[in-house]
Amino acid sequence: MCPLNEVPGFRQLSCAERDFMRQFKAGEVQLAPGQTLLQQGGVSDSLYTVLAGWGFRAKTLPDGCRQILNFVLPGDLVGLQSSVFEEAQHSVEALTKMRLCIFPRSRLWSLYRDHPSLALDVTWLAARQEFLMDENLTSLGCRSARERLAFLLSWLHHRATEVGLAEDNELELPLTQQHAADALGLSLVHTNKTLQRMSREGMVEWKKGRLTIRDTPALHATAHWDPTRTAARPFI
Amino acid sequence: MCPLNEVPGFRQLSCAERDFMRQFKAGEVQLAPGQTLLQQGGVSDSLYTVLAGWGFRAKTLPDGCRQILNFVLPGDLVGLQSSVFEEAQHSVEALTKMRLCIFPRSRLWSLYRDHPSLALDVTWLAARQEFLMDENLTSLGCRSARERLAFLLSWLHHRATEVGLAEDNELELPLTQQHAADALGLSLVHTNKTLQRMSREGMVEWKKGRLTIRDTPALHATAHWDPTRTAARPFI
DNA sequence: CGTTACGTTGAAAGCTTTCAAGCATCGTGG
DNA sequence: CCACGATGCTTGAAAGCTTTCAACGTAACG
Numbered sequence: 215m216c217p218l219n220e221v222p223g224f225r226q227l228s229c230a231e232r233d234f235m236r237q238f239k240a241g242e243v244q245l246a247p248g249q250t251l252l253q254q255g256g257v258s259d260s261l262y263t264v265l266a267g268w269g270f271r272a273k274t275l276p277d278g279c280r281q282i283l284n285f286v287l288p289g290d291l292v293g294l295q296s297s298v299f300e301e302a303q304h305s306v307e308a309l310t311k312m313r314l315c316i317f318p319r320s321r322l323w324s325l326y327r328d329h330p331s332l333a334l335d336v337t338w339l340a341a342r343q344e345f346l347m348d349e350n351l352t353s354l355g356c357r358s359a360r361e362r363l364a365f366l367l368s369w370l371h372h373r374a375t376e377v378g379l380a381e382d383n384e385l386e387l388p389l390t391q392q393h394a395a396d397a398l399g400l401s402l403v404h405t406n407k408t409l410q411r412m413s414r415e416g417m418v419e420w421k422k423g424r425l426t427i428r429d430t431p432a433l434h435a436t437a438h439w440d441p442t443r444t445a446a447r448p449f450i
Numbered sequence: 451m452c453p454l455n456e457v458p459g460f461r462q463l464s465c466a467e468r469d470f471m472r473q474f475k476a477g478e479v480q481l482a483p484g485q486t487l488l489q490q491g492g493v494s495d496s497l498y499t500v501l502a503g504w505g506f507r508a509k510t511l512p513d514g515c516r517q518i519l520n521f522v523l524p525g526d527l528v529g530l531q532s533s534v535f536e537e538a539q540h541s542v543e544a545l546t547k548m549r550l551c552i553f554p555r556s557r558l559w560s561l562y563r564d565h566p567s568l569a570l571d572v573t574w575l576a577a578r579q580e581f582l583m584d585e586n587l588t589s590l591g592c593r594s595a596r597e598r599l600a601f602l603l604s605w606l607h608h609r610a611t612e613v614g615l616a617e618d619n620e621l622e623l624p625l626t627q628q629h630a631a632d633a634l635g636l637s638l639v640h641t642n643k644t645l646q647r648m649s650r651e652g653m654v655e656w657k658k659g660r661l662t663i664r665d666t667p668a669l670h671a672t673a674h675w676d677p678t679r680t681a682a683r684p685f686i
Numbered sequence: 687c688g689t690t691a692c693g694t695t696g697a698a699a700g701c702t703t704t705c706a707a708g709c710a711t712c713g714t715g716g
Numbered sequence: 717c718c719a720c721g722a723t724g725c726t727t728g729a730a731a732g733c734t735t736t737c738a739a740c741g742t743a744a745c746g
Contacts, residue, residue, distance in 0.1 A: 273584060276674060279592035283584050298577045299678065304584060326566035326573075333569050334562050340576035341534045347583035348509060348519050348540060354590040355635030356515040359702075390724060399591030401703050406726065438512060442535065595734075626692065637735050642694065 216315070217265055218289055221378050224447055225335070234329050240316045245269070245308035247388070252293060252306040259319050262292040267312030268388050272396070273304045282397035284346055285309075285370065285389075288377045289447070291339045297322065309388040342447075354399050357438070359408045362398045364437035367418055371427060376447075383427040387420065452551070453501055454525055457614050461571070470565050476552045481505070481544035483624070488529060488542040495555050498528040503548030504624050508632070509540045518633035520582055521545075521606065521625075524613045527575045533558065545624040590635050593674075595644045598634045600673035603654055607663060619663040623656065 216235075218224055227235065242265070245251060252258055254274060264286055271283040271292070283304060286292055296302055297319060326333040353365050370387065374380040395405040412418055417433050419426040427433055434441075452471075454460055463471065478501070481487060488494055490510060500522055507519040507528070519540060522528055532538055533555060562569040589601050606623065610616040631641040648654055653669050655662040663669055 273588045275588065275592050277592075281588040281591040283587060294573070295577045295581055298574055298581065303581055303678065323566070323570070326562075326570050330559075330562035330566065330569065333566065333573070334559070337530070337562075337569070337573050337576060338534055340573060340580065341531045344576065344580055344583060345531055345534065345539055347580060347587060351519060351583065351587050351590065352509045352511065352517040354587065355517040355632075356511050356513075392724080396591075402725090403704080403727090404702055410726080442539065628692080638693090639695090639736080640734055643734095646694080 218263075218377075221289070223376055224289060228331075231329060231332055234325070234332070238317055238321055238325060240318050240321075243312075243314045243316060245312040245314070247308055247310055250305055250307045251312075251314065252296075252302045252304070254303065254305040255301050257301055258293060258296055260293060261296075261317040261319055261322065262314040263317070264288050264290045264292065265313040265315055268309040269306055269312055270309060270393065270397075271304050271306050280396045281399065282393060284343075284350065285373070285397070287373055287379065291336065291343075293319075294336070294340060294343075309393070338447075359398070359400050359404055360412070361436055361438065362400070363394070363405065363408050363412065364417070364433050365439065366394060366398060367420075367425065367427070368433055368437045368439045371425070383430065385425055387423055387425040389423075454613075457525070459612055460525060464567075467565060467568055470561070470568070474553055474557055474561060476554050476557075479548075479550045479552060481548040481550070483544055483546055486541055486543045487548075487550065488532075488538045488540070490539065490541040491537050493537055494529060494532055496529060497532075497553040497555055497558065498550040499553070500524050500526045500528065501549040501551055504545040505542055505548055506545060506629065506633075507540050507542050516632045517635065518629060520579075520586060521609070521633070523609055523615070527572065527579075529555075530572070530576060530579075545629070586633075595634070595636050595640055596648070597672055597674065598636070599630065599641065599644050599648065600653070600669050601675065602630060602634060603656075603661065603663070604669055604673045604675045607661070619666065621661055623659055623661040625659075 219226075240260070243251070243262070245267070251262065251269065254272075266288055269286045269292075271286060272280050273283060274280045286306065292306055292314070293302075295304070325336075349365075349369070353362050357365065371380055371383075371385060374385045379385060391405050391409065392402050394400075394409075395402045398405065400408075409418075409420060413420070415432075417427075417429050417436070419428060433439070455462075476496070479487070479498070481503070487498065487505070490508075502524055505522045505528075507522060508516050509519060510516045522542065528542055528550070529538075531540070561572075585601075585605070589598050593601065607616055607619075607621060610621045615621060627641050627645065628638050630636075630645075631638045634641065636644075645656060649656070651668075653663075653665045653672070655664060669675070
């Protein structure tokens with residue numbers, strides 16, 4: 215049984231769907247922090263759903279520069295892109311201990327054939343993923359370092375809340391400042407200085423892997439945060 | 451009948467699929483250059499496939515900054531995100547005269563139910579779209595203005611070639627430098643100067659809406675271009 | 687022929703990066 | 717128990733890439 219069934223915000227599956235998912239599932243993986251699930255350039259014949267833990271998707275350029283594409287949290291589908299490309303075009307790495315559900319890609323076709331409702335869910339997740347990327351890209355293209363950071367923190371808080379990983383204005387953030395910098399396209403030094411300034415101003419506090427939002431209105435204002443609501447979320 | 455059937459590189463549909471697509475289709479739209487198909491914040495109950503012409507997807511921030519998310523070319527599916535969100539989170543605008551196929555979103559379910567192969571195609575397109583976004587984000591996060599521009603031009607040339615809109619090293623580029631700047635997260639002035647430098651160096655020439663690539667190796671080198679090939683492309 | 691949209695220039699201002707250390711925390715081994 | 721290496725966070729200053737500001741040039745168009 216899936217631990218995500220109990221989290222509010224996820225769509226409830228029918229019995230038939232649940233039965234199918236049980237046989238669609240091929241097992242589970244556990245990852246330790248820092249371990250990689252997918253290696254850029256490698257091949258994988260599986261899809262995954264995150265059951266627990268934090269991770270991130272990233273691309274590394276030949277010159278060594280790493281861009282974090284987004285963070286993956288419970289309920290996220292990982293590896294759909296590999297159905298399009300032979301080789302993975304990005305890596306996926308664990309930030310905390312992670313637990314994932316494995317689905318053989320070879321069975322994806324039967325999911326589409328026999329359970330169109332689940333197929334639609336997959337598409338839903340893909341479209342949502344694209345929306346996340348849109349937001350992110352806009353952040354990099356249009357905003358200053360300070361705004362980007364505010365946006366990232368708002369975003370992470372929002373996503374963590376969705377899956378029950380945040381209490382109010384506080385949450386466990388298992389990233390280093392380097393991760394934040396790589397996600398925002400900023401240097402580590404500048405990220406650090408910007409963060410400190412926001413901290414001095416009493417906006418947020420990020421110490422020892424724990425983020426506390428002290429002034430939500432101010433944070434959202436500098437992030438240009440637009441609380442977009444989404445429909446009930448499916449997961450597979 | 452669809453003009454894209456003849457373009458090599460697109461998957462061939464079966465008879466049954468073609469029959470379904472014919473009744474799935476609800477009509478066509480024509481757009482003049484500059485017209486918008488979707489307005490950010492507006493609602494639309496349709497999906498579209500581009501049949502001809504260039505356009506772009508963009509997001510505009512409250513402060514007026516516009517980020518071009520990507521360019522849409524023939525074969526691209528537009529509006530899938532609206533199945534997730536009530537309001538469109540981005541706009542779509544025509545760069546040239548455009549012709550699009552209209553599909554009512556209300557019929558999307560029947561596509562998934564009765565034609566899983568087409569549903570898989572939709573997912574394929576969504577995953578590919580995500581890949582494009584990944585590349586783009588990495589460009590903004592990791593590269594200098596010069597590299598980004600080289601990348602954009604390589605990219606546009608590549609995509610135009612895929613759909614038969616480029617002859618060798620030359621193609622019609624219906625964008626202004628402002629568009630390029632907005633896509634790359636750069637200022638117009640800097641984009642212009644960077645472009646001129648590349649031009650002086652004999653790498654490319656972009657005059658009057660026509661792009662000529664004079665030194666492909668140099669362009670690809672500064673773009674860190676990695677010729678990733680994809681499997682045969684579906685379209686709906 | 688005035689207007690408008692787009693491209694071009696030069697210079698100053700500014701945000702970010704790079705470079706170079708220094709500090710703190712933590713787990714490990716002597 | 718303490719030294720030591722590793723990882724991550726802090727700082728200060730200089731260098732650099734980009735932006736902003738302000739005009740000017742040009743081609744297309746009614």
